[in-house]
Amino acid sequence: MITTTLADTVEETLGDPFDATNPHGFHALVDTAEGRRPFDAAPWHLPDGDPESVLHALRALHRRSPALAPAPPAGAPAATVVGASVGALDSALRITLRHLRSRHLYGAPASDLPALRTLLAGAYADLLLCDTLTTLAVRGTEPLPDRPGALAHAAEALAPRALQGAMDRLSVVMGSRFYIREGAHSSFQRLLYETQRALFGADRPVLDPEPVPLAALLAAPAVVGSADPVLLAAAPGLALTGSSRRVPQPGGAVQERLYEELVARYEAGTTFDHTRRPLPDRP
Amino acid sequence: MTTAALPTGAVDGQDAGAGAADGQRVTDGPADGRGPATGPAAGQDLPTRSVNAFTRRLRELTGPALPFGAEELAALDAADAFPTAACRALDEAGLPRSYVPAEHGGDLADFTVVLRLLRAVSRIDLTVAAAHGKTYLGAVSTWIAGDDEAARRLGGRIADGEVVSCALTERDHGSDLLSGEVTARPAPGGGWLLDGEKWLINNVTRAGLVTVLARTDEEGGPRGFSLFLVDKARLEPGTWTSLPKVPTYGIRGADISGISFDAAHLPEDALIGAVGQGVEIIVKALHITRTCCAAMSLGAGDHALRLAADFAATHHDAGPGDAPGSAHDAPLARQPHIRRELGEATAGLLLAEATGLIAVRSLHSLTGEMSVISAVAKAYVPAQVDALVARLLQLLGPHGLLGPGDPHGQFAKAERDHRIIGIFDGSSLVNRNALIEQFPRIARGYRKGRADAEALAEAASPHTAPRPFRPAGLSLLSTSGCSVLAGLPAAVEALRARAADEVPARSLAPLLSLAERLLDATDRLHEAMATVRFTPRAVPGEAFDLAERYELCFAAAGALHLWLHGTTTTAADTTWLRGCLVKALTDLGEPVTAAETDVLDELTDLLLDGPPGTFVSLLDHLEANAS
The missing domain is CATH 2.40.110.10 (Butyryl-CoA Dehydrogenase, subunit A, domain 2)
Incomplete structure (x- = not known):
């Protein structure tokens, strides 16, 4: 049973981030970051609860602003901040999809271009991968009993790179709109910047360079029972366990399935992670 | 202020230097301008000496309260303020004349020089480079399609400082x-x-x-x-x-x-x-400007890698409990995985440089192939630099590179600034799409071995004066394919012949083995490219993976061509080329042994062992009169 009550409370309190009149929304947050207005809304609080509930509540905050989100409580599992960053990737994906659906290129919606769909599907698969790794790590699951700590290692060393890589690829999809610090899509650049610092800032743990046994982890029953292994196997972030820096994107039927699922969740107004929490968003 | 720094301007004999022995640390136009370059090419040709003179002039302008002072540029960035003083200084140094072709009254006779000048500016500040260099994009359509009188008038105004x-x-x-x-x-x-x-x-x-x-x-x-x-x-x-x-x-x-x-x-x-004719002219103009964008990526990559290397060489990760002399009480750069990452980043930047050098020189000698080459250069070079900067940020950020270890926030600024290069003037996606649309012709040209060997040799000899650039030779589509890769089989054969003749024997064997694997991967890639079928607007996502692999093969082949034409058969340094091939083959997913990848650590030594403020560049490893 996934506990999302705390996260739902955060969502209800902070409201629709796409609402331009919302003092907790993307417009206001960009204006605050740019010094165009003070942050005049009530400060954000992280409710108390069990580690997994706190993770999802923190994710609800990070999907608005990693910089304004409070730190996890003392003693929270190390993967909590990384797991919270899944929220920022959720927003980045939502903003990108919103942009592509409203933009016409070469005579049709940009979202119809197969290459862009492929990149969106890849970012979504990375989100599912990082959600799975960090959620199980926060839960304290040990999928490989003979390799204790393997999952936590994957969540803390591989997931940050996978999340940032997905954000970076989405920035290319956004094109020049990513680079602008005002207007409808300007939250993208702010989320990217803040996530980068949340994951790799001077106060963050150094990434452990030891290899991550990712194939074994993804084949373990505890992981297979939590996420569709076919979708996880398509995540571009898996390439980070190898030495090649090329990041193959999903193709064929799995890519189509990922894209359809992504759009379905976008249109249904639910999170892209496995909780499928309802969101107040009206992009 | 004079125009002494210009390509046709001053010659400074202080840049003359001795030839480099195998593995010797060499630099391209030291950013600090304090010491002479020591590579085989230093001081041997006019462009190199002119570029070094320009670089020294930049150095004179880099200090507190000067136009290129780090603190001054950081303050302007924080205030979203235009770097007026720096751009004015470049005007006064005569840089605008480099944007005007010689036939229209300027100094532009060799795009290699433009690449090196803009790279030098980008090593200090990409905002300044992008702001100043834009004048070339503004003017290029007139250079290639305007009448002579209009071009002459425009050249005069640019030389006078018009933006x-x-x-x-x-x-x-x-x-x-x-x-x-x-x-x-x-x-x-x-x-x-x-x-x-x-x-x-x-x-x-x-x-x-x-x-x-x-x-x-x-x-x-x-x-x-x-x-x-x-x-x-x-x-x-x-x-x-x-x-x-x-x-x-x-x-x-x-x-x-x-x-x-x-x-x-x-x-x-x-x-x-x-x-x-507007679209046709602008597409051809973009073949030039997209190629020259490599200069800004290379400069930003130089800057970021230098900052990261200096940081890693001077910072320790010893915590309060670590005694002096303990394993943690050593510079980060001595930790094996950080050392390896720095070497990999160096190899990546050298591959990007090989691509950029071959591409700008191809404007002169392989003009009709620029629809392919410009797309490769604009897709690959910025993406490669973005990737290596991201890796360095993720590796060293938690150690402090995104905070107190980055005085004036220069690394963070370079990282933010450089992302624009992969977006403007056609994004990586746009350029890969342009490349994919030419797959059938490229694959056919490769299969038939259509390579212009003489023109390729000229493109791969950056210390020789190129033939004049003829805009009329630009073509919307390359009819012959791409000589850089179609010429790879001959290049590998030439390497094989050198290996057979070498004394002492076997020293080129490891290099030859890597080159043969590159050729094998390139053969298979072209077979796959020939099978891609698509209709307009429906380029399959999988084709983009082939395009990325094509770029890697191009970069590695470019490095091999440069090495073959820039080294003699005796005492040739293979270090940088082996590093490039290992990096490219690894990224292609081809087998590379652990022993072969050790060459990346040697590249780290090249990076770390030189004086502060210097950069690793292929130009210093290539001899002027080798082939």
């Missing part, structure tokens, strides 16, 4: 130029009336002259647009408006804005080329 911009994109259409809504219609009594808005344009507010792409046929289409050189001073007041500066993620001080026209009257002679 020229180029307005292609519009708010709702981005890279889709054929959807452009700015119109030019014949004016009663002659000339043209210009209407509409161009947006997200570099330098368009500062510029006195703007090249504008406008629809001249209501139906649009490839022949429905024309180019105009708009002289703002000649427009009626009230017929045009500058749009507000757009705040950007990086290059924050740059003038990124827009311009709106309202029945602005243009004289007849504002037209560049013929009516309806």
Whole structure:
């Protein structure tokens, strides 16, 4: 049973981030970051609860602003901040999809271009991968009993790179709109910047360079029972366990399935992670 | 201030240096300008000495309260303020003359020199480079399609410091130029009336002259647009408006804005080329400018890698409990995985440099293939630099590189600034798409071995003067494919012959083995490229993976060509080339042994062992008269 009550409370309190009149929304947050207005809304609080509930509540905050989100409580599992960053990737994906659906290129919606769909599907698969790794790590699951700590290692060393890589690829999809610090899509650049610092800032743990046994982890029953292994196997972030820096994107039927699922969740107004929490968003 | 730093200007004998032995640390135009370059090419050719003189001039301007002072540039960035003093200093140093072809009164006779000059500026600040270099993009359409008199006049104005911009994109259409809504219609009594808005344009507010792409046929289409050189001073007041500066993620001080026209009257002679030729001219112009963008990526990559290396060499990760002399009480750069990452980043940057060098020189000798080569250069070089900067950030950020370990926030700024290079002038996606559309011709040319060996040799000899650039040789599509890769089998054969003749024996064997694997991977890649089928607008996502692999093969082949033409058979240093091939093969997913990858650590030594403020560059490893 996934506990999302705390996260739902955060969502209800902070409201629709796409609402331009919302003092907790993307417009206001960009204006605050740019010094165009003070942050005049009530400060954000992280409710108390069990580690997994706190993770999802923190994710609800990070999907608005990693910089304004409070730190996890003392003693929270190390993967909590990384797991919270899944929220920022959720927003980045939502903003990108919103942009592509409203933009016409070469005579049709940009979202119809197969290459862009492929990149969106890849970012979504990375989100599912990082959600799975960090959620199980926060839960304290040990999928490989003979390799204790393997999952936590994957969540803390591989997931940050996978999340940032997905954000970076989405920035290319956004094109020049990513680079602008005002207007409808300007939250993208702010989320990217803040996530980068949340994951790799001077106060963050150094990434452990030891290899991550990712194939074994993804084949373990505890992981297979939590996420569709076919979708996880398509995540571009898996390439980070190898030495090649090329990041193959999903193709064929799995890519189509990922894209359809992504759009379905976008249109249904639910999170892209496995909780499928309802969101107040009206992009 | 004089123009002594210009390519045709001063010769400074202090740059003359001895040849480098195998593995010796060499530098390209030291950013600090304090010491002579020591590579085999240093001081041997006029462009190198001129570039080094320019670099020294930049060094003189780099210090507290000077135009290129780190603190000053950081403050301007924080305030979104234009680097006026730095751009003025570049004007006074004569850099604008490098944007004007020699036949039109300027100094531009070799694009290699332009690459090196803009790279030198980008090593200090990418905002300045992007702001200043934009004048070339603004002018290039006139160079390739304007009449001689118009080109001569424009050359004179640029030499006098005029800023020229180029307005292609519009708010709702981005890279889709054929959807452009700015119109030019014949004016009663002659000339043209210009209407509409161009947006997200570099330098368009500062510029006195703007090249504008406008629809001249209501139906649009490839022949429905024309180019105009708009002289703002000649427009009626009230017929045009500058749009507000757009705040950007990086290059924050740059003038990124827009311009709106309202029945602005243009004289007849504002037209560049013929009516309806606008798209064709601009596509050809982009073959040049997309290629030259490599300069800014290489400079930003140099800067970021230097900052990261200096940080890793001087910072420890010893915590409160670590005693002096403990394993943690050592510079980060001595930790094996950090050492390896620095070496890999160096190899990546050398591959990018090989691509950039071959590409700019191909403008002269392989002009008809630029539709392929420019797409590769613009897709690969910025992406490679983005990737290596991201890896360094993720590796060293938690150690402090994103905070107190980065004085004036230079690394963070370089990281933010450089992201624009992969976006403007056609993104990596746009360029990969352009490459994929040429897959059938490229694959056919490769299968038939269509390589212009003489032109390729010239492209791969950066210390020799190239043949004059002929704009008429530009083509919308390469009919022959791509000589860089079609010439790979011959290059591997040449290496094989060298290996057979070498004394002592076997020293080239490891290199030959890597090159043969590259050739095998390239063969298989072209077979896969030949099977891709698609219709317009439906390029499959999988084809983009092939395009990325093509870029890697191109970069590695380019490195091999440069090595073959830039080294003699005796005492040839194979270190940097083995590093490049290992990196490319690894990224291609080809087998590479652990022993072979150790060469990346040797590249780290090249990076770390030199004096502070210097850079690793292929140019210093290539001999001027080797082949």
